[in-house]
Amino acid sequence: MPQLLMTMLAIGIALVGGTAVYGLLKSTVGLRLDREQEFNGADLSIHRITATPERETNW
Incomplete structure (x- = not known):
């Protein structure tokens, strides 16, 4: 039972931490490119x- 409890606690901490990092990144730098x-x-x-030579541009 203690192992199950600690596993569930670790999953909860990982979910909360991941959500916090995702939210911080989304609000500061954004997660999508423009159109x-x-x-x-x-x-x-x-x-x-570029992966295709025909789309290569001179910068």
């Missing part, structure tokens, strides 16, 4: 690289 960045893809928008 144009989403259309271009994260590789091109954030990292300035």
Whole structure:
């Protein structure tokens, strides 16, 4: 019984901590790209690289 209780407590702590970190990130830096960045893809928008040579741009 003590092992089950501590397991449930650990799961609860992990859920609360994960929710807090998720909420903090969502409110400060955001979790989504804007529409144009989403259309271009994260590789091109954030990292300035592409997986397909035909979409390569000169920066």
